[in-house]
Amino acid sequence: MRKVELYRFSLPMEAGVILRNQRLKTRDGLLVCLTENGKQGWGEISPLPEFSEETLEEAEASTLGWLHSWVNGEQAFESALPSVAFGLSCALGELSGFLPQKADYRKAPLCNGDPDELFAVLGAMPGEKVAKVKVGLYEAVRDGMIVNLLLEAIPDLKLRLDANRSWARAKADGFAKYVQPQFRDRIQFLEEPCKTRDESRDFSRETGIAIAWDESVREADFVVEAEPGVAAIVIKPTLVGSIQRCHMLIEQAHKAGMMAVISSSIESSLGLTQLARMAAWLTPDTIPGLDTLSLMQSQLVRPWPDSELPVLDVDALEVVWRR
Ligand SMILES: O=C(O)CCC(=O)C1=CC=C[C@@H](O)[C@@H]1C(=O)O
Ligand SMILES: [Mg+2]
Numbered sequence: 578m579r580k581v582e583l584y585r586f587s588l589p590m591e592a593g594v595i596l597r598n599q600r601l602k603t604r605d606g607l608l609v610c611l612t613e614n615g616k617q618g619w620g621e622i623s624p625l626p627e628f629s630e631e632t633l634e635e636a637e638a639s640t641l642g643w644l645h646s647w648v649n650g651e652q653a654f655e656s657a658l659p660s661v662a663f664g665l666s667c668a669l670g671e672l673s674g675f676l677p678q679k680a681d682y683r684k685a686p687l688c689n690g691d692p693d694e695l696f697a698v699l700g701a702m703p704g705e706k707v708a709k710v711k712v713g714l715y716e717a718v719r720d721g722m723i724v725n726l727l728l729e730a731i732p733d734l735k736l737r738l739d740a741n742r743s744w745a746r747a748k749a750d751g752f753a754k755y756v757q758p759q760f761r762d763r764i765q766f767l768e769e770p771c772k773t774r775d776e777s778r779d780f781s782r783e784t785g786i787a788i789a790w791d792e793s794v795r796e797a798d799f800v801v802e803a804e805p806g807v808a809a810i811v812i813k814p815t816l817v818g819s820i821q822r823c824h825m826l827i828e829q830a831h832k833a834g835m836m837a838v839i840s841s842s843i844e845s846s847l848g849l850t851q852l853a854r855m856a857a858w859l860t861p862d863t864i865p866g867l868d869t870l871s872l873m874q875s876q877l878v879r880p881w882p883d884s885e886l887p888v889l890d891v892d893a894l895e896v897v898w899r900r
Contacts, residue, residue, distance in 0.1 A: 580612040581644045584894040585637075588845060589874040597627040597741075604843060604873060605633055606660075607640060607897065611647065611668045618672030619878070621848035622664030628816055628842065631658040640665070641898060648900050659795075659818040666819035667851050676820065680850060681857035682882055684867040685709045685737060692730050699731060706734045707765060707864050712752065713743035721755025728760040737838075737866070739768040742792060746776050753784040761786050766808040766836075769793065781806030789838070794826065801829035809835055811866065815842035820855065827859045840866030846876035846884065853881075 587603045594601045606623025622640055624631050631639075639661045643654050654669070656662045670676030685707045686698045699706045710727070712720040720738075728734060744752070749770045756764070766789035771777040774793055781788045782805065789809035793799050795816055810830050814823050823839070830837040839856045841849060849867055856865035870881050876888040 578613070579648050579650075581648050581898065581900050582610040582612075583637075583640065583644060583897040583899070584608045584610075584891065585897050586845065586877060586889070586894050588877060588889070591872050591874060594843075594872050596625070599627050601626065601843075604845065606845065606848075607633070607637060607664070608847065608878065608891070608894065609640065609644070609664060609668050610891075611672050613672055616672055618668040618670065619847060620664035620666070620668030620671075621844055621851070621877075622660050623815060623842075623844055623848065624658075624660040625815060625842045628813075629660055631660060636661050637897065644898065644900075660815045662819040662822070663814045663817070664848075666821060667848075670820055676851065676854055677858045678854065679857045680853035681861065681865060682853050683864045685864050687711075687868045688727070692727055695727065696731065699734065705864060706731065707737060708734060709737040709739065709866060709868070711741075712738050712767070713740035713748075713770075717744070717748050717752035718755055721752050724756050724764070725760060728757075728763050735763050735765045737765050737768070737789075739791070740770045742769045742772050744771050746771055746780060749776075749780045750784070753780070753786055756786070768811060778804065778806065789836075791840075801826060801833055801835070803833035803835065807835065809838055811838050811840050813840045813842045814852065814855065815844060815848070823855065824859055836860075836863050838863055838866050841869040843869045843872060845873070845878075846870055846881045846886075846888070847879045849881055850879050 587605045589603055590601050609620045611618045622636050624633055624636050636658055639656050639658050654665055688695045688708045688710045764786055766787045768789045768791045770780050777788050787808035789811055791811035794810050812823050827837040837860050839852055839860055876886045878891050880888050
């Protein structure tokens with residue numbers, strides 16, 4: 578006997594979370610719970626505004642279509658919508674047990690540029706110290722100064738930077754010029770510095786600063802291949818697709834000698850804990866990019882260890898469909 582529950586959620590965000598051109602006031606999505614032979618599997622389907630191609634309405638329609646077939650005995654699933662493919666593969670992965678329980682709750686802290694704050698967080702971080710800083714929002718000089726300041730203040734720190742394709746080559750070069758040469762190899766990677774992949778490749782070749790692909794991983798023509806200066810690919814499963822597809826990309830990256838970093842698309846605590854499980858299983862040697870829970874005002878159903886945010890229970894959620 579198969580049973581299905583589909584819920585809708587809307588979690589209030591902290592003030593001032595901006596995604597590209599839009600302020601994100603609430604994080605909206607769906608939770609699916611599949612039950613079969615007394616076992617349950619949960620998944621989160623929450624397309625990220627400004628980043629996902631699909632809307633929540635489209636994701637809901639596609640999810641409902643598959644859930645109808647699943648209660649009627651369908652085994653396989655396929656969805657062209659990445660958020661749906663990710664959430665349903667998690668639910669099926671819990672049901673069948675292929676998504677292991679063990680989680681890697683480490684996370685590269687997102688830094689707003691205040692070194693004192695980062696000191697406190699990194700002091701409590703066991704082992705490798707890696708933090709992530711957004712660049713490209715303000716002047717390149719300022720970005721360069723913050724990078725110098727942090728790397729100077731914390732000698733065993735490595736940084737991941739993210740420019741989200743915001744720089745023209747000249748601006749990217751401006752940034753590189755301000756980073757002291759002896760610090761450059763402590764930049765683990767800079768995600769997508771320039772508007773095009775070719776410009777980013779040239780930037781890396783000429784400055785010696787390693788780069789990573791994030792936006793590129795989701796483009797139709799992208800293939801994982803070893804390239805000089807490209808240290809990593811960033812995998813955001815909600816934007817990329819099923820666990821199986823992510824697994825394949827991670828294997829390709831590792832074969833090519835690159836890091837694969839499992840990262841958040843600002844999922845709720847339920848989706849984030851599943852990403853932490855994928856990270857423990859598929860990228861055990863890499864700290865995942867999962868430090869986004871504190872952007873929200875509450876957790877959802879499953880808590881993240883050590884978070885003090887209140888947990889919203891499933892009974893408080895709107896039921897979309899139940900069978
Ligand atoms: O990658 C991480 O460490 C955290 C996630 C993160 O930085 C992002 C998640 C989703 C959208 C963006 O704001 C941002 C990114 O561009 O990588
Ligand atoms: Mg990025």
